[in-house]
Amino acid sequence: MNRIYAATAGVLIAAMLGVTVYFAFWARPDDPLRGCGGASVAGGLGSIGGSFTLVDEHGRTVTDKDVITGPTLVYFGYTFCPDVCPLDSARNAAVLELLEKRGIRASLVMISVDPERDTPEVMAEFTDLFHPRMIGLTGTPAQVKAAAQAYKAYYARQPGDDDYYLVDHSTFTYLVLPGRGVVDLFRRDETPEEMADRIACVLDALGGGV
Secondary structure (H helix, E strand, C coil), rough: CCHHHHHHHHHHHHHCCCCCCCCCCCCCCCCHHHHHHHCCCCCHHHHHHCCCCEEECCCEEEEEECCCCCEEEEEEEEECCHHHHHHHHHHHHHHHHCCCCCCCCCCEEEEEECCCCCCCHHHHHHHHCCCCCEEEEEHHHHHHHHHHHCCCCCCEEEECCCCCCEEEECEEEEECCCCCEEEEEEEECCCCHHHHHHHHHHHHCCCCCC
């Protein structure tokens, strides 16, 4: 299977399955963040996200409250992803650096959609490549499924060799704040500068975001 097709097929399949996330780069009149030009979501951003229990890259069982302690970018991917996940992770890490220059300390969480191969040790090796504040989470298949369902994230393992199979998945990055949940989300074609500008606007509108 063509790698680019395999890595992006999840988005197309998710759309065909009726995933309810859609984007509009204008805000509704009743949106308190209307000046930031954030994404609009069917059902509202409050319909996305929620609590989860997973395993961190040190093998510890953690909840969302343990890892989302400040502005956090949450992404669903996997370490064996041939191209999309590394590119998205690098982009998201660049966002953290841009925010830090503005005095905003944010974090990055990647939740694996491939728990069979993504052990805590593998996740640690992957996250260390991108940013010291990037946290890798994995878990049992049931734990991963519950987290993905909470965020309406799509993923599906594709047929293939036992060691080299691919996993189709959606590629949204979520901005999550403790006590507030998901307050914005981003497509993969948005640049680090665009994301940093919007995140800074959101946090300013929310008085720091926490």
